[in-house]
Amino acid sequence: xxxxxxxxxxxxxxxxxxxxxxxxxxxxxxxxxxxxxxxxxxxxxxxxxxxxxxxxxxxxxxxxxxxxxxxxxxxxxxxxxxxxxxxxxxxxxxxxxxxxxxxxxxxxxxxxxxxxxxxxxxxxxxxxxxxxxxxxxxxxxxxxxxxxxxxxxxxxxxxxxxxxxxxxxxxxxxxxxxxxxxxxxxxxxxxxxxxxxxxxxxxxxxxxxxxxxxxxxxxxxxxxxxxxxxxxxxxxxxxxxxxxxxxxxxxxxxxxxxxxxxxxxxx
Amino acid sequence: xxxxxxxxxxxxxxxxxxxxxxxxxxxxxxxxxxxxxxxxxxxxxxxxxxxxxxxxxxxxxxxxxxxxxxxxxxxxxxxxxxxxxxxxxxxxxxxxxxxxxxxxxxxxxxxxxxxxxxxxxxxxxxxxxxxxxxxxxxxxxxxxxxxxxxxxxxxxxxxxxxxxxxxxxxxxxxxxxxxxxxxxxxxxxxxxxxxxxxxxxxxxxxxxxxxxxxxxxxxxxxxxxxxxxxxxxxxxxxxxxxxxxxxxxxxxxxxxxxxxxxxxxxxxxxxxxxxxxxxxxxxxxxxxxxxxxxxxxxxxxxxxxxxxxxxxxxxxxxxxxxxxxxxxxxxxxxxxxxxxxx
Amino acid sequence: xxxxxxxxxxxxxxxxxxxxxxxxxxxxxxxxxxxxxxxxxxxxxxxxxxxxxxxxxxxxxxxxxxxxxxxxxxxxxxxxxxxxxxxxxxxxxxxxxxxxxxxxxxxxxxxxxxxxxxxxxxxxxxxxxxxxxxxxxxxxxxxxxxxxxxxxxxxxxxxxxxxxxxxxxxxxxxxxxxxxxxxxxxxxxxxxxxxxxxxxxxxxxxxxxxxxxxxxxxxxxxxxxxxxxxxxxxxxxxxxxxxxxxxxxxxxxxxxxxxxxxxxxxxxxxxxxxxxxxxxxxxxxxxxxxxxxxxxxxxxxxxx
Numbered sequence: 001x002x003x004x005x006x007x008x009x010x011x012x013x014x015x016x017x018x019x020x021x022x023x024x025x026x027x028x029x030x031x032x033x034x035x036x037x038x039x040x041x042x043x044x045x046x047x048x049x050x051x052x053x054x055x056x057x058x059x060x061x062x063x064x065x066x067x068x069x070x071x072x073x074x075x076x077x078x079x080x081x082x083x084x085x086x087x088x089x090x091x092x093x094x095x096x097x098x099x100x101x102x103x104x105x106x107x108x109x110x111x112x113x114x115x116x117x118x119x120x121x122x123x124x125x126x127x128x129x130x131x132x133x134x135x136x137x138x139x140x141x142x143x144x145x146x147x148x149x150x151x152x153x154x155x156x157x158x159x160x161x162x163x164x165x166x167x168x169x170x171x172x173x174x175x176x177x178x179x180x181x182x183x184x185x186x187x188x189x190x191x192x193x194x195x196x197x198x199x200x201x202x203x204x205x206x207x208x209x210x211x212x213x214x215x216x217x218x219x220x221x222x223x224x225x226x227x228x229x230x231x232x233x234x235x236x237x238x239x240x241x242x243x244x245x246x247x248x249x250x251x252x253x254x255x256x257x258x259x260x261x262x263x264x265x266x267x
Numbered sequence: 268x269x270x271x272x273x274x275x276x277x278x279x280x281x282x283x284x285x286x287x288x289x290x291x292x293x294x295x296x297x298x299x300x301x302x303x304x305x306x307x308x309x310x311x312x313x314x315x316x317x318x319x320x321x322x323x324x325x326x327x328x329x330x331x332x333x334x335x336x337x338x339x340x341x342x343x344x345x346x347x348x349x350x351x352x353x354x355x356x357x358x359x360x361x362x363x364x365x366x367x368x369x370x371x372x373x374x375x376x377x378x379x380x381x382x383x384x385x386x387x388x389x390x391x392x393x394x395x396x397x398x399x400x401x402x403x404x405x406x407x408x409x410x411x412x413x414x415x416x417x418x419x420x421x422x423x424x425x426x427x428x429x430x431x432x433x434x435x436x437x438x439x440x441x442x443x444x445x446x447x448x449x450x451x452x453x454x455x456x457x458x459x460x461x462x463x464x465x466x467x468x469x470x471x472x473x474x475x476x477x478x479x480x481x482x483x484x485x486x487x488x489x490x491x492x493x494x495x496x497x498x499x500x501x502x503x504x505x506x507x508x509x510x511x512x513x514x515x516x517x518x519x520x521x522x523x524x525x526x527x528x529x530x531x532x533x534x535x536x537x538x539x540x541x542x543x544x545x546x547x548x549x550x551x552x553x554x555x556x557x558x559x560x561x562x563x564x565x566x567x568x569x570x571x572x573x574x575x576x577x578x579x580x581x582x583x584x585x586x587x588x589x590x591x592x593x594x595x596x597x598x599x600x601x602x603x604x605x606x607x608x609x
Numbered sequence: 610x611x612x613x614x615x616x617x618x619x620x621x622x623x624x625x626x627x628x629x630x631x632x633x634x635x636x637x638x639x640x641x642x643x644x645x646x647x648x649x650x651x652x653x654x655x656x657x658x659x660x661x662x663x664x665x666x667x668x669x670x671x672x673x674x675x676x677x678x679x680x681x682x683x684x685x686x687x688x689x690x691x692x693x694x695x696x697x698x699x700x701x702x703x704x705x706x707x708x709x710x711x712x713x714x715x716x717x718x719x720x721x722x723x724x725x726x727x728x729x730x731x732x733x734x735x736x737x738x739x740x741x742x743x744x745x746x747x748x749x750x751x752x753x754x755x756x757x758x759x760x761x762x763x764x765x766x767x768x769x770x771x772x773x774x775x776x777x778x779x780x781x782x783x784x785x786x787x788x789x790x791x792x793x794x795x796x797x798x799x800x801x802x803x804x805x806x807x808x809x810x811x812x813x814x815x816x817x818x819x820x821x822x823x824x825x826x827x828x829x830x831x832x833x834x835x836x837x838x839x840x841x842x843x844x845x846x847x848x849x850x851x852x853x854x855x856x857x858x859x860x861x862x863x864x865x866x867x868x869x870x871x872x873x874x875x876x877x878x879x880x881x882x883x884x885x886x887x888x889x890x891x892x893x894x895x896x897x898x899x900x901x902x903x904x905x906x907x908x909x910x911x912x913x
């Protein structure tokens with residue numbers, strides 16, 4: 001028998017490294033957040049607690065415009081991609097495997113596998129041609145691009161939810177003479193709702209965070225919050241970027257917490 | 268479901284509409300546009316100007332040539348102006364809409380690269396030299412050797428801006444040639460000296476004004492106005508050197524893009540910047556001289572005596588206004604630059 | 610099978626296709642389809658100031674490995690390109706190794722917490738992952754730059770006299786990528802470790818194995834699928850990294866992603882950029898195929 005006090009699953013040094021990893025993961029982010037409240041300009045000196053940079057960020061017209069644009073694109077992409085993903089999930093689960101189903105999986109998950117820079121380049125070329133040919137240079141291209149790469153992110157939680165759903169409720173509805181559409185609307189959809197919400201939120205966060213594809217697809221004056229920050233990071237390192245980052249961070253954390261609560265398995 | 272679709276449609280529509288009213292898309296160098304100028308312009312005309320920035324002539328040209336960029340105005344350097352014109356990327360200016368055109372200083376009116384100024388209007392002009400933090404290196408800064416034969420104190424601390432014409436010209440003149448030379452022996456020497464020096468550079472990046480001010484870089488090949496701002500931010504530590512082997516003089520001018528959508532607003536802006544006090548406002552921000560007559564009266568005091576702006580006598584002769592390179596000269600320059608970029 | 614059943618199956622398949630169609634169309638237009646255009650462009654001629662001329666040419670592909678020396682007037686091996694490829698590969702491998710070295714203990718730690726705490730630990734490791742990549746890279750930059758936290762601390766402690774030059778080096782990019790991709794290694798490892806039967810450890814210790822032997826001969830082989838999954842999840846994005854080397858590398862330490870971008874800006878060589886993109890795609894696909902093959906083989910083999 002093992003010695004008393006001998007913990008079976010403890011490996012030497014692992015806890016230290018693990019805890020160290022957690023600290024190291026959060027330290028830079030914490031630094032970022034703390035210094036967004038820094039009264040002075042540089043990281044080396046602490047100039048007292050101040051909301052000065054937040055005021056500056058709020059007052060910055062470019063930041064406001066970029067934020068608006070990120071929100072518009074994010075919401076549109078989340079709504080569209082979740083709708084498309086829901087349909088696709090319904091079409092690929094709970095039925096007998098059909099020919100070409102693998103192809104559909106590959107297509108849906110392809111944005112996860114292709115490096116972003118390659119997609120960005122492809123869209124730069126393709127949308128560039130369209131922009132010149134049609135003369136339309138609006139946000140539509142960005143929304144289309146974001147919708148596309150958000151689809152796999154929305155698809156996965158919805159599909160997971162769908163596969164774990166109890167079929168018996170829907171069978172019961174059918175037994176009670178409900179039409180397929182009624183069953184869908186009154187039984188399936190409500191049961192699926194948490195999965196759809198989770199998918200939508202994931203899609204929104206992903207869209208909000210995108211840098212590379214947006215950077216290549218955007219036309220003049222179409223900065224989103226991340227591309228605006230990228231432009232700033234190439235030159236000025238004022239704590240204004242810290243303030244913007246902290247706000248963006250806050251939004252992400254809130255959404256993620258909601259996502260986790262929604263997808264938590266009920267014991 | 269229907270409500271969702273309707274909401275999405277409305278959001279999309281409003282997004283595209285918002286682009287239309289009283290707007291102007293200006294594509295300009297980074298850190299080169301005075302926010303006060305834009306505020307004044309918006310107050311007088313109600314037109315909101317959005318600035319997108321670039322840091323090299325090549326990037327600007329590439330982005331616009333790719334099509335569908337969405338910009339209305341662009342501000343390239345003189346040596347590139349003929350390229351833009353030849354490629355049909357810019358429109359000839361309707362001078363009847365620009366009453367202030369007569370304000371252009373005579374020496375900048377009939378330039379070789381745009382006679383009569385039919386396509387471009389002066390924005391700012393300056394020189395390319397070496398900015399050095401004299402606390403780190405106290406030697407002679409008026410030579411290209413600072414970045415081509417890097418002194419020990421600056422090894423790994425000096426940056427080189429990735430602007431092709433400036434850097435390759437500086438190197439060419441350093442090895443005794445003339446800018447845009449098509450002599451293969453000279454260009455080969457220029458290439459070798461650049462490639463040998465590159466490992467000693469810390470980076471080939473932009474943002475010199477900030478990075479010289481906050482200490483990330485100890486020196487950089489840099490433009491005069493940006494260096495003046497760094498000097499002011501570091502209380503005189505950063506100084507500007509005029510390479511005696513030869514240094515480029517440039518002028519950046521505003522041009523109207525062929526596929527600009529806000530043409531009327533663009534004309535208003537172009538006319539606006541040719542008013543002497545507005546031109547002075549542009550200069551006061553980025554610290555470069557401008558090409559509008561009568562603006563001197565409105566320029567800030569410190570610019571009237573700054574060594575970066577008013578070229579000291581002993582350095583005047585080495586200044587070379589960069590021509591537009593063509594043919595073999597351009598091929599050599601591009602080949603060297605491509606190799607250097609990797 | 611009765612005709613009715615056959616019909617049911619057929620219409621089920623048709624419905625499957627119909628429901629998936631809208632998503633497929635959007636993906637074809639804004640994700641997969643344009644990739645074909647990239648392949649097409651890689652076989653065209655470069656226009657001297659950007660864009661392409663519709664003339665067939667293999668200069669784009671040749672340009673990956675050869676450059677034309679304008680002075681010697683001949684083709685030479687493009688060692689500058691190869692430097693960039695090599696840098697990308699070795700940095701990605703190093704990142705994978707480093708994230709494993711740090712991530713494995715972390716995943717083990719989380720998996721061996723009491724069950725009710727695990728969700729919280731997982732949540733903690735996931736938050737940085739979902740944080741904007743730009744923010745994380747910026748955060749690391751704040752720590753390692755000349756006037757950043759690390760240097761300020763070391764200077765204050767008197768350990769060094771002058772700031773350590775970390776940014777603008779390959780080390781900076783390595784640190785940045787490790788930081789950014791660590792959660793991607795932890796999560797698959799955790800998933801595998803969680804299913805690990807701890808009684809095997811008890812058995813091993815009963816047989817007088819010490820901890821290291823147990824680690825090497827029992828634990829690691831069984832969690833191999835997790836190791837492979839995590840490695841792929843880190844290696845693939847590292848290879849195509851763009852933001853991190855751009856901000857931390859300062860233009861001199863380019864990786865493939867930055868080099869591709871360069872061809873569409875100052876490089877003025879779209880066909881080369883397109884060819885490089887296709888090459889990157891192939892390498893990534895190859896890595897994924899390896900993963901699928903190994904994962905299937907392990908799953909098929911089962912536990913002996």
